[in-house]
Amino acid sequence: MFDEVGDFCYHFHLNYTHNWDEARMYCHNLGGDLVVLHSCDEFGVLVRHIHMTSQEVPDRFSYWVGGTDRGDEGAWFWVDNQPMAMGVPFWGEVEGVHEPSGGETQNCAQLYHDDRYYIHDGECDKGAYALCQYGVDSVMEFL
Numbered sequence: 001m002f003d004e005v006g007d008f009c010y011h012f013h014l015n016y017t018h019n020w021d022e023a024r025m026y027c028h029n030l031g032g033d034l035v036v037l038h039s040c041d042e043f044g045v046l047v048r049h050i051h052m053t054s055q056e057v058p059d060r061f062s063y064w065v066g067g068t069d070r071g072d073e074g075a076w077f078w079v080d081n082q083p084m085a086m087g088v089p090f091w092g093e094v095e096g097v098h099e100p101s102g103g104e105t106q107n108c109a110q111l112y113h114d115d116r117y118y119i120h121d122g123e124c125d126k127g128a129y130a131l132c133q134y135g136v137d138s139v140m141e142f143l
């Protein structure tokens, strides 16, 4: 399922979960990559879209997005090598603990189901849904 949201096309892959590397490979195989969110606008529009269509999410899994601090703990980068903005409004907070909070055990970014899809760090080997991003042109070709 491709959804045009704002200036981008997103693919919410809800058939089965992947670890972060598998999710990225899945997106690559369709000519895209895991989602990168450079602006407050992109983030807000996408999260609003997820909330509005949440009836289609079959369970409580989160979405992998294209951010990681693997290799340099605490230095978060998007898969396009842009640094990730930290803090509000992108990253979540649970009971006063600000994300990312997982240290060296959690090195992959996800839109976290149980925190209204704010960004949390997660264990890269755990399962979540792939959330892929495409340029509009490449999707038109693909379809």
Ligand SMILES: [Ca+2]
Pocket: 069, 073, 074, 100, 102, 103, 104, 105, 106, 107, 108, 121
């Ligand atoms: Ca980490």
